[in-house]
Amino acid sequence: MIWLHTFPNGGIDIECVCSADIELLDIARSLAATARFRGQTHWQGDWWLYTVAEHCVVVSQLLDGPAARWGLLHDAAEAYLQDVVRPIRKLALSPWFFEAEARIEKACAERFGLPPFEGSLRYRVEAADLKALESEIEHLTSIPTEHSKNMTRNYWERHPPVGPRNACEIFVRRAKDLGLS
Numbered sequence: 001m002i003w004l005h006t007f008p009n010g011g012i013d014i015e016c017v018c019s020a021d022i023e024l025l026d027i028a029r030s031l032a033a034t035a036r037f038r039g040q041t042h043w044q045g046d047w048w049l050y051t052v053a054e055h056c057v058v059v060s061q062l063l064d065g066p067a068a069r070w071g072l073l074h075d076a077a078e079a080y081l082q083d084v085v086r087p088i089r090k091l092a093l094s095p096w097f098f099e100a101e102a103r104i105e106k107a108c109a110e111r112f113g114l115p116p117f118e119g120s121l122r123y124r125v126e127a128a129d130l131k132a133l134e135s136e137i138e139h140l141t142s143i144p145t146e147h148s149k150n151m152t153r154n155y156w157e158r159h160p161p162v163g164p165r166n167a168c169e170i171f172v173r174r175a176k177d178l179g180l181s
Contacts, residue, residue: 067121070122
């Protein structure tokens with residue numbers, strides 16, 4: 001048993017996670033408290049914490065139907081396992097981590113009545129995730145990039161980062177808009 005505390009719902013055993021263990025508010029709160037880019041983001045010249053919850057909302061807005069719902073939840077496993085940045089993810093993580101991530105994704109699908117996160121659905125969500133990532137790099141970091149013209153600065157002016165306090169609220173609001181509860 002590997003028990004992880006959640007608030008307000010108690011916790012989950014990630015070795016034996018099931019759909020009844022998954023709560024939208026647990027996911028929203030945790031992702032709203034998790035920084036993208038290890039907290040190394042800025043907005044309009046000032047340091048600004050851009051959260052994984054905000055990122056998930058952006059990804060979901062780039063999609064429709066079940067893909068939009070999975071776009072919102074594509075990082076839900078990070079609510080329980082934590083975010084591991086891409087450069088380190090494949091180098092440092094054991095097969096156990098990826099198996100636990102798959103168990104949580106399966107439990108999320110069952111909990112929210114979603115199709116399995118695989119095939120063309122996963123491909124569409126991953127493409128939107130990459131599009132959002134490229135735009136975030138261009139507009140919210142100091143990382144030089146040549147290839148992130150997919151989302152314009154106009155998007156970020158209409159939807160500026162909101163930070164952790166409001167990120168949970170916009171995540172839950174988007175979930176309700178998509179029929180997730």
